[in-house]
Amino acid sequence: MRCPMLVAGLMLTGAPALAQAPALTVYTYDSFVSEWGPGPQVKTAFEEICDCTLNLVGAGDGAALLARVQLEGARSQADVVLGLDTNLTAAAAETGLFAPHGVSAEFDLPVEWDDPLFVPFDWGYFAFVHDRDLAEVPGSFEDLIASDLQIVIQDPRSSTPGLGLLMWVKAAYGDRAAEIWQGLAPRILTVTPGWSEAYGLFLNGEADMVLSYTTSPAYHTIAEDDDSKTAAIFAEGHYLQVEVAGKLAAAPQPELADQFLEFMTTDAFQSILPETNWMYPAVMPANGIDPRFDDLPRPETALLLPAEEAAELRAAALAEWLGALSR
Numbered sequence: 001m002r003c004p005m006l007v008a009g010l011m012l013t014g015a016p017a018l019a020q021a022p023a024l025t026v027y028t029y030d031s032f033v034s035e036w037g038p039g040p041q042v043k044t045a046f047e048e049i050c051d052c053t054l055n056l057v058g059a060g061d062g063a064a065l066l067a068r069v070q071l072e073g074a075r076s077q078a079d080v081v082l083g084l085d086t087n088l089t090a091a092a093a094e095t096g097l098f099a100p101h102g103v104s105a106e107f108d109l110p111v112e113w114d115d116p117l118f119v120p121f122d123w124g125y126f127a128f129v130h131d132r133d134l135a136e137v138p139g140s141f142e143d144l145i146a147s148d149l150q151i152v153i154q155d156p157r158s159s160t161p162g163l164g165l166l167m168w169v170k171a172a173y174g175d176r177a178a179e180i181w182q183g184l185a186p187r188i189l190t191v192t193p194g195w196s197e198a199y200g201l202f203l204n205g206e207a208d209m210v211l212s213y214t215t216s217p218a219y220h221t222i223a224e225d226d227d228s229k230t231a232a233i234f235a236e237g238h239y240l241q242v243e244v245a246g247k248l249a250a251a252p253q254p255e256l257a258d259q260f261l262e263f264m265t266t267d268a269f270q271s272i273l274p275e276t277n278w279m280y281p282a283v284m285p286a287n288g289i290d291p292r293f294d295d296l297p298r299p300e301t302a303l304l305l306p307a308e309e310a311a312e313l314r315a316a317a318l319a320e321w322l323g324a325l326s327r
Helices: 039-050 062-075 089-094 141-146 160-187 195-203 216-224 254-263 291-295 307-325
Strands: 023-028 053-058 080-085 119-131 151-154 188-192 209-213 229-232 238-248
Touching: 023 039, 023 062, 023 254, 039 053, 039 254, 062 080, 062 160, 080 089, 080 160, 080 254, 089 307, 119 160, 119 216, 141 160, 151 160, 151 195, 160 188, 160 209, 160 238, 160 307, 188 195, 195 209, 209 229, 216 229, 216 291, 238 254
Parallel strands: 023 053, 023 080, 151 188, 151 209
Antiparallel strands: 080 238, 119 209, 119 229, 119 238
């Protein structure tokens, strides 16, 4: 997930470190490292225990992370990639660039987790966020198609929410996915490279709805005392996103990378996420989370394609999407 407060920033580094202090480099998505994202607090918390410098490097949106490490290969200076999801983990594993993590934790996820390469850090449901005073709120993709609403979505080639929407339509409609996209095409105002740009357009009043998460309105309620945003719940169900991190096999600092992945499962990390990344934590903190998260709408049906199936369907789903939008 991404924080609705949009602040530019592509790298978080500390003051100049002593020469002997090692540096851990983590590639992640841009909103994670923004001033209002989890990055600043994560950096402070990890540096308190690691005797190191943590460099959080923004590398576009989630799907762009995999493309970057594939391009860099074994030459990459990154130790950890944080921000992939289950729609990308099979493809990431096939690159051979990631190493087993060895992390064991009591994950609080809607699905069982046993991936040897990737550690989950948060999760949520994709949804279309809108103002509560929206006159016609669709209750399904077909309702949305029949409406006059304008939506903003993200590019599935660079954005994990964009890719999640492809899988959402595919999981909900199967062979009818191309038909659904043809119906949705007139409703799409624009397609942005990443989540931040899309949510910014929505907040600026450019569109009626934006592809985001059921948890996004929590930001407005908790951080801004603004109850004007909510998420539409669709009868077909909502696609689940589990965000993950993995250690690169050629990590310059493998021991620090292991320490960071373990750190991700602790309260020190997990307690930061709900009110900065605005997602549910993968490991529930001992003190829980703000009870206002309990007031958020939750879908009755959760959709999630197995990682291998999502990888197999990705090319066909992308072709359907491109075909509909190019007409």
